[in-house]
Amino acid sequence: MIPEITPENTSEETPGITPEVPPEPVPEVAPSVPPPVVYKNRWQRLLHWEFFGLAVIILITLIFHFIAIMRPPSIVWDEVWYVGDARSIISGTGDLRPEHPPLGKFFITIGDVIFSGFKTPESNTGAQNAYVIGTSEANDKVISVTDVSKFSDGTTIRIESEQMDVTSIDFANSEITVKRGAGGSTVSAHAAELPIYVYTDNAFGWRFFSIIFGTIGIILFYLICRKLKFSWKITMLATFLFAFENMTFLHSSLALLDVYMVTFALAAVFTYLDENYIWSGAFIALSANCKPNGALIFLVIFVHWAIYRKDNWKKMVGLIVTAALSFAAFLVLFDFFIKGGIENPITRINALLTGTGANQFTDPKLSISSRPWAWIYPQFVDPVYNAPFIVYSYDPQYISFISTTIQIFILPTIGYMIYKMWKDFKQNQAAGLIVIWFICTYLIWIPLDIVTNRVTFVFYFLSTTPAICIGIAWALSDWLDKLKSRRLVTNRVTPLQRTGYIAIGAYLLIHLAIFIVFNPAIPTIIKTWLPPFST
Numbered sequence: 099m100i101p102e103i104t105p106e107n108t109s110e111e112t113p114g115i116t117p118e119v120p121p122e123p124v125p126e127v128a129p130s131v132p133p134p135v136v137y138k139n140r141w142q143r144l145l146h147w148e149f150f151g152l153a154v155i156i157l158i159t160l161i162f163h164f165i166a167i168m169r170p171p172s173i174v175w176d177e178v179w180y181v182g183d184a185r186s187i188i189s190g191t192g193d194l195r196p197e198h199p200p201l202g203k204f205f206i207t208i209g210d211v212i213f214s215g216f217k218t219p220e221s222n223t224g225a226q227n228a229y230v231i232g233t234s235e236a237n238d239k240v241i242s243v244t245d246v247s248k249f250s251d252g253t254t255i256r257i258e259s260e261q262m263d264v265t266s267i268d269f270a271n272s273e274i275t276v277k278r279g280a281g282g283s284t285v286s287a288h289a290a291e292l293p294i295y296v297y298t299d300n301a302f303g304w305r306f307f308s309i310i311f312g313t314i315g316i317i318l319f320y321l322i323c324r325k326l327k328f329s330w331k332i333t334m335l336a337t338f339l340f341a342f343e344n345m346t347f348l349h350s351s352l353a354l355l356d357v358y359m360v361t362f363a364l365a366a367v368f369t370y371l372d373e374n375y376i377w378s379g380a381f382i383a384l385s386a387n388c389k390p391n392g393a394l395i396f397l398v399i400f401v402h403w404a405i406y407r408k409d410n411w412k413k414m415v416g417l418i419v420t421a422a423l424s425f426a427a428f429l430v431l432f433d434f435f436i437k438g439g440i441e442n443p444i445t446r447i448n449a450l451l452t453g454t455g456a457n458q459f460t461d462p463k464l465s466i467s468s469r470p471w472a473w474i475y476p477q478f479v480d481p482v483y484n485a486p487f488i489v490y491s492y493d494p495q496y497i498s499f500i501s502t503t504i505q506i507f508i509l510p511t512i513g514y515m516i517y518k519m520w521k522d523f524k525q526n527q528a529a530g531l532i533v534i535w536f537i538c539t540y541l542i543w544i545p546l547d548i549v550t551n552r553v554t555f556v557f558y559f560l561s562t563t564p565a566i567c568i569g570i571a572w573a574l575s576d577w578l579d580k581l582k583s584r585r586l587v588t589n590r591v592t593p594l595q596r597t598g599y600i601a602i603g604a605y606l607l608i609h610l611a612i613f614i615v616f617n618p619a620i621p622t623i624i625k626t627w628l629p630p631f632s633t
Contacts, residue, residue, distance in 0.1 A: 163309045163351055166618040170301070183207075191258075209306045223249070228291070263277040318365055331578070339571060345557060348496055352490070362382075366385060379424060458551050494618040532566075536562055577602065
């Protein structure tokens with residue numbers, strides 16, 4: 099008799115068959131209640147906006163720029179060459195300094211025209227020179243004119259292609275005293291009864307686009323930091339250091355060429371990091387079309403690509419070809435706007451290279467010139483041959499120098515970047531970029547200077563300043579992170595940690611103080627008490 103199989107007496111499992119196991123009861127879970135939505139007001143949204151810090155920095159720099167834009171209303175330092183060039187271009191009398199490419203001078207000229215109501219900022223006085231004018235700057239600087247009432251002190255006039263600054267007026271004898279060859283124009287003889295023109299432009303027009311490009315440079319610098327995947331903290335520290343660096347700010351305030359060169363160079367780096375090689379090549383060409391030194395940014399990009407990327411050689415070839423062809427095309431195009439004719443680009447490039455290399459160091463040297471190795475240490479180390487301070491003007495105070503808070507940390511920063519690069523070569527490509535940037539835009543000047551004895555100036559360091567600012571910000575951020583980690587371990591702030599926080603805060607405050615104290619928007623307070631600025 100076969101026993102009946104029931105659940106009670108079944109003790110063995112049938113091979114190949116898995117017995118059914120009743121599911122475990124699922125405990126009842128109370129339905130979750132979502133947290134209440136907290137809406138931020140407009141001020142909270144603004145404070146948490148990613149670009150809020152950048153916007154504040156830009157606003158502060160623009161306020162200082164536009165307070166000082168008409169201080170002084172006359173030409174400052176090297177503006178004499180570039181404003182003189184712009185005036186000569188406007189007058190149709192040619193380019194006075196062909197050793198410089200045309201693009202920076204083009205922007206100065208455009209600013210002159212725009213802020214003169216889109217009219218040529220030059221007018222015929224209706225007066226003429228009464229007698230023949232000779233070529234002696236000493237004896238022919240007093241000019242008899244037919245109507246002396248048409249002239250005023252401080253204006254610049256033109257007779258034929260020569261510009262002259264009016265320094266005084268003799269109403270009794272109907273004579274004006276002038277400084278011959280103003281703006282770099284050539285002193286030449288002039289026949290009697292020639293029309294005399296006066297320039298009606300102003301400093302707002304000369305300097306406007308310098309300020310705009312300086313501001314664009316700050317934005318591009320910020321975007322480069324983000325493209326390198328730096329934290330918001332590093333990015334803001336770096337942008338703070340860069341925007342408030344003395345020499346960078348001053349060259350963005352005046353009608354000089356360097357700010358255009360640096361801004362286009364930053365655009366080239368940003369587009370390269372964004373892997374847009376064709377645009378990067380075009381921006382390299384634009385940078386070199388402002389000053390030949392702008393071509394050095396190509397070395398930075400190429401060496402970084404050769405070490406870290408090597409991903410697509412066709413893209414790099416495209417960048418090189420684009421840079422070369424664009425440079426020649428832009429040179430011809432902007433020279434055409436300036437000169438009204440087309441010049442052979444090979445001849446023009448040769449003139450650029452020979453013209454910029456013609457100035458050599460002499461003994462005694464030009465007072466503002468300095469050897470490249472002297473740019474990275476304070477002047478008191480070598481007060482005779484080190485000229486890191488260039489006084490463009492005492493009142494208002496355009497005293498240009500690498501901010502001391504940046505200068506004294508140049509070598510320590512590069513040393514720290516080399517350490518980070520060596521520690522993790524593949525991952526720390528950003529550290530590698532900073533080191534390469536330093537080598538290709540600064541260190542390269544030392545062998546060039548030794549071999550060619552070419553005159554160099556401290557403001558050549560402007561192309562390197564962005565890299566140093568990033569490196570310093572990175573080091574400060576690492577220090578802050580270590581202080582924070584130690585504080586979390588000890589659950590308190592030790593005296594040593596407190597000293598670290600105070601040192602970082604003091605460093606940033608000193609950097610800002612240098613920017614403010616030496617700013618042309620601030621009343622002059624330096625000349626009277628601080629050598630070497632005092633007279």
